Amino acid sequence: MNSSAYPVPEQSVIFEEEIKKSVFITQISHTPSIDEAKAFVQQVKIQHSGARHNCWGFVAGRPENSMMWGFSDDGEPSGTAGKPILAQLSGSGIGELTAVVTRYSGGIKLGTGGLVRAYGGGVQQALKLIQTIEKKITTRLRVELDYGFIAIAQSELSKFGALEIASEYSEKVVLIVEVEVNQVDALTLSIINKSGAKAMVSLFENN
Template sequence: MSLQPFLIPASPVRFEEEIKKSTFITYLAHTPSIEEAKAFVDSIKSQHKDARHNCWGFVAGRAEDSMQWGFSDDGEPSGTAGKPILAQLTGSGVGELTAVVTRYFGGIRLGTGGLVKAYGGGVQQALKQLKTIEKKVTTHLELKLDYPLIPLTQSIMAQFAAVEVKADYSEKVELVIELECLQVSAFTEALVNKSGAKVLINQPK
C-alpha cells in the first residue's frame, strides 16, 4: 500500500448535455468506500427512476487500486458505458470517486461507438469541473508518558501536525494520536530523543 498522499474530490459535480435528442446527466461524488459508492449510485437511481439507464463506475480507493473498482452498463450494450466511465475515472488520478451517468433516451440510437463517446465524454467534461483536495494517509500511535512530559509531547505533536484521538489520564497519561504515515519515523525519533526515551511509543496493528 502506498503511503503517499493522493487527490480526492472536494465537492460534487453535475454535468448535463444533449446528444441526438438523448439527455445525458453526469454526477460525480466523493465516496471513500465501496459501500458509499454503491449508496451514491442507488441515490441517483432513485432520483431518476424514469430514466432509461443509470450507468456508473467507481474508484473507492486510490485511482490505481483495481481491487476497489466497479462499473455497470445498466442495460446499455456491454462495454459501451461502464467501462468508458471507469476508464475516465482511473485516468484522472483522483481516488474515492464515483460517476453515475443518467440517460433519458431521445429515440435515436447512437451505436456502440456513439455510446462509448457519450458516456466517456460526459465524465471527461464533468472531471474538468471537479475540484480536488489532497488526502494524506494516516495511522495511529499509542503514547504512554508521565505528566511532566505533556508540554514537550504536545509541542512535538504540533510540529508534526499530529492530532489527539483519545486521552486517558490515570497514573500515567495514555494518548492515542493520529498522524501522517510518512511522518511516523521522524516523529518517533524526535519524541524519543527529546524525552530521553521516557515516552513509550507503540503502533497498534
C-alpha cells in the same frame, strides 16, 4: 498499506449535454465504500426511472486500487458505457467517487464509437467541475514519558502535525496522539532522540 493521502470529491457535481437528440446527464458523488457507491447508483436510477439507461462506474477506495472498482453498461452495447466511465474515473487520480450517466434517448443511433465518446466525454467534463479535498491516512500512537519531557514532546507533536486525543497523568505522562501514517517513523525517532531514549512510543491498540 499505502499511507499517502489522496484527493476525494468535496461535493457532488452534475454535467448535462445533448448529443444527436439524446440527453446525457452525468452525476458524480463522493462514495467512500462499495456499498455507498451502489446506493448512489440506486438513488440515481430511482431519480431517473424514466430513462432507458443509467450507466455507471465507481472507484470506491484509493484511486489505484482496482479491487474497489466497478462498472455497468446498463443495457447499452457491451463496452460502450461502463468501461469509458470507469476509464475516466480511474485516470483522474481521485478516489472514492461514483459516476452515473443517465441517457434519455432521442431516437438517433450514435453507434459504438459515438456512445463511448458520449459516456466518457460526459464524465470527463463532470470531473473538471469537481473540487477535491485531501483524504489523510492516520493512526494513533501511545507516548509514555516523564513529566520533564512534556514540553519537548508537545513541540515535536506540533511539528509533525500530530493531534493529542487523550492524556493521562500518573507516575508518568501517557499521551494518545493521532498522526498521519507516513509521519509515524519520523515522529517516533524524533521524540526518542529528544528525550534521550527515555520516552516510549508505540502503536495505540484501542480494544
